[in-house]
Ligand SMILES: [Zn+2]
């Protein structure tokens with residue numbers, strides 16, 4: 001594997017040291033806190049490149065991408081459209097059903113993402 005630039009290594013470190021799902025702005029803010037000044041366009045390119053190399057995972061939301069550590073075990077996501085909260089889940093029944101759907105069509109799965117959009121428990125309670 002080619003060596004990462006210092007900038008990309010700094011981005012990777014931030015993501016690897018947390019369980020969060022980061023967007024580019026949050027990563028840029030964190031870099032700034034650590035005294036590392038990288039333009040937002042460079043952060044975007046760095047995140048995309050790290051995901052391309054499989055060093056981080058990307059999740060495509062409606063409006064933007066978020067990124068997380070690549071070494072978590074497989075999971076899917078619930079996304080709150082009100083507060084942006086992201087919860088993780090893994091249901092073996094769903095995983096099995098997906099394999100079944102693919103097998104019925106002679107399809108070889110290379111990966112999948114399941115995103116459930118809606119209101120988290122807190123936002124649901126706050127609805128009037
Ligand atoms: Zn919420």
Ligand SMILES: [Zn+2]
Nearest residue numbers: 021068075088
């Ligand atoms: Zn996740």
